[in-house]
Amino acid sequence: MARTSSTIAATLLLGMLPCIFAAELTVEPTGANSRLLTVQGDALFQRSEFDAAESTYKAALRADAHNARASWGLGRLASLRSQTAEAKKRFAQAFQMDPRDPDIIFSYAGCVQDTEAHTTLLRNFLALSGPGDTKRREHVVAQLEIAERLGERRTRVASGLESYHFRLTDLAPTPGKLQGLLLTARINGGKPVRLLLDSGAEGIYLNSHAAKKLDLESLGEARIAGLGQTGAASGQVALARTLSIDAFQLENPILHVMDLVWLAEADGVIGTDVFQDFLVRIDAQKRTLDLVPYSAQDSLTGTRAYRVGHYMLVEGSANNRSRGYFMLDTGASSTVISASAATSILPDSFGQEVNLRDARGPVRGGVAAPARLHIAGRELWDGQAVALDLSDFSKQAGVEILGVLGFPALRQSPFTINYRDGWVEFVNQR
Numbered sequence: 001m002a003r004t005s006s007t008i009a010a011t012l013l014l015g016m017l018p019c020i021f022a023a024e025l026t027v028e029p030t031g032a033n034s035r036l037l038t039v040q041g042d043a044l045f046q047r048s049e050f051d052a053a054e055s056t057y058k059a060a061l062r063a064d065a066h067n068a069r070a071s072w073g074l075g076r077l078a079s080l081r082s083q084t085a086e087a088k089k090r091f092a093q094a095f096q097m098d099p100r101d102p103d104i105i106f107s108y109a110g111c112v113q114d115t116e117a118h119t120t121l122l123r124n125f126l127a128l129s130g131p132g133d134t135k136r137r138e139h140v141v142a143q144l145e146i147a148e149r150l151g152e153r154r155t156r157v158a159s160g161l162e163s164y165h166f167r168l169t170d171l172a173p174t175p176g177k178l179q180g181l182l183l184t185a186r187i188n189g190g191k192p193v194r195l196l197l198d199s200g201a202e203g204i205y206l207n208s209h210a211a212k213k214l215d216l217e218s219l220g221e222a223r224i225a226g227l228g229q230t231g232a233a234s235g236q237v238a239l240a241r242t243l244s245i246d247a248f249q250l251e252n253p254i255l256h257v258m259d260l261v262w263l264a265e266a267d268g269v270i271g272t273d274v275f276q277d278f279l280v281r282i283d284a285q286k287r288t289l290d291l292v293p294y295s296a297q298d299s300l301t302g303t304r305a306y307r308v309g310h311y312m313l314v315e316g317s318a319n320n321r322s323r324g325y326f327m328l329d330t331g332a333s334s335t336v337i338s339a340s341a342a343t344s345i346l347p348d349s350f351g352q353e354v355n356l357r358d359a360r361g362p363v364r365g366g367v368a369a370p371a372r373l374h375i376a377g378r379e380l381w382d383g384q385a386v387a388l389d390l391s392d393f394s395k396q397a398g399v400e401i402l403g404v405l406g407f408p409a410l411r412q413s414p415f416t417i418n419y420r421d422g423w424v425e426f427v428n429q430r
Contacts, residue, residue: 198331324402
């Protein structure tokens with residue numbers, strides 16, 4: 001891999017949100033009712049009570065039409081619902097009201113397409129954010145340095161927005177135990193690489209050994225954070241000329257190159273968000289992935305999904321005892337339920353401690369036994385759901401997450417992800 005002379009001190013976080021960031025607010029004792037309502041709205045947002053948060057933010061704006069934080073809150077909700085134009089409008093209004101608020105600047109920058117304006121906003125964020133805002137500051141520094149090295153090069157679908165059909169192969173590290181599906185690709189025209197299809201990942205990850213001799217352009221160092229409690233894993237951000245899957249071709253794809261010791265059976269991971277310009281249809285039983293161009297009638301199909309960065313969350317329940325939001329994650333070998341909720345959902349089922357595989361190494365959890373999940377009109381089942389502390393993960397995402405729908409559950413029903421409009425459709429919905 002070709003290296004550049006300087007190094008980026010970057011943290012690329014799984015779940016770093018360009019348009020959504022939940023922050024705690026400090027309210028003065030003499031603060032107006034509008035500000036108190038905004039604080040309530042933020043608390044509801046963090047608890048994933050999105051409709052109630054929206055009503056509260058709107059009440060705050062009725063009390064004070066110049067409440068920038070309330071407008072920002074409505075922008076975050078619009079981002080969750082994939083309402084891109086509405087989110088940008090709300091963030092722009094908030095920025096006009098208070099152009100010195102780092103949270104507002106950060107969110108607005110993520111929705112601005114003009115390169116010069118985007119760069120200016122990011123530099124303003126660095127000038128106005130406090131030294132304690134380490135993660136976002138490192139993320140912004142990385143964005144600026146990568147953007148400088150990329151210049152006018154952008155990732156795009158070079159083969160056109162048409163329909164594509166791919167065959168998938170099994171990831172079965174233990175004979176007879178299917179844990180995921182692999183997509184075969186070529187990078188820079190090199191030897192085929194097998195990538196785990198992962199709806200819970202962002203972008204493309206490549207094992208260091210697979211990256212050798214691919215003539216990648218280094219964009220700098222990175223640290224990758226996952227679900228676990230350990231420190232972030234180190235790696236490189238790199239640029240490829242092309243990534244090809246049969247007739248499909250991406251131009252200028254950005255890769256994260258690292259030692260994926262937990263994924264010895266594959267060469268890397270490809271997030272389904274790489275295909276967000278299409279409807280993404282996954283049928284695990286038939287081992288197929290279909291990309292279908294969007295049409296106007298796709299905008300109101302399926303069940304509402306809330307987009308938190310690259311994560312797609314759908315509302316559901318576990319064992320009819322608790323409702324909340326689950327992340328779709330075809331790359332997870334087990335379904336995960338938040339440990340804080342598992343004691344009530346599965347009160348008598350905790351078993352031995354197990355190790356889960358994560359981007360940063362093993363993550364310890366307890367076997368929570370069978371879980372019956374009701375998601376989007378479908379009943380899904382996982383006989384070995386795992387209880388795991390998701391508090392840090394929820395904090396990182398800015399919303400409360402009840403669990404993760406892993407491959408054992410998602411393989412039971414073909415489903416389609418609509419990234420553009422924020423919907424997920426399972427086959428045979430009731």
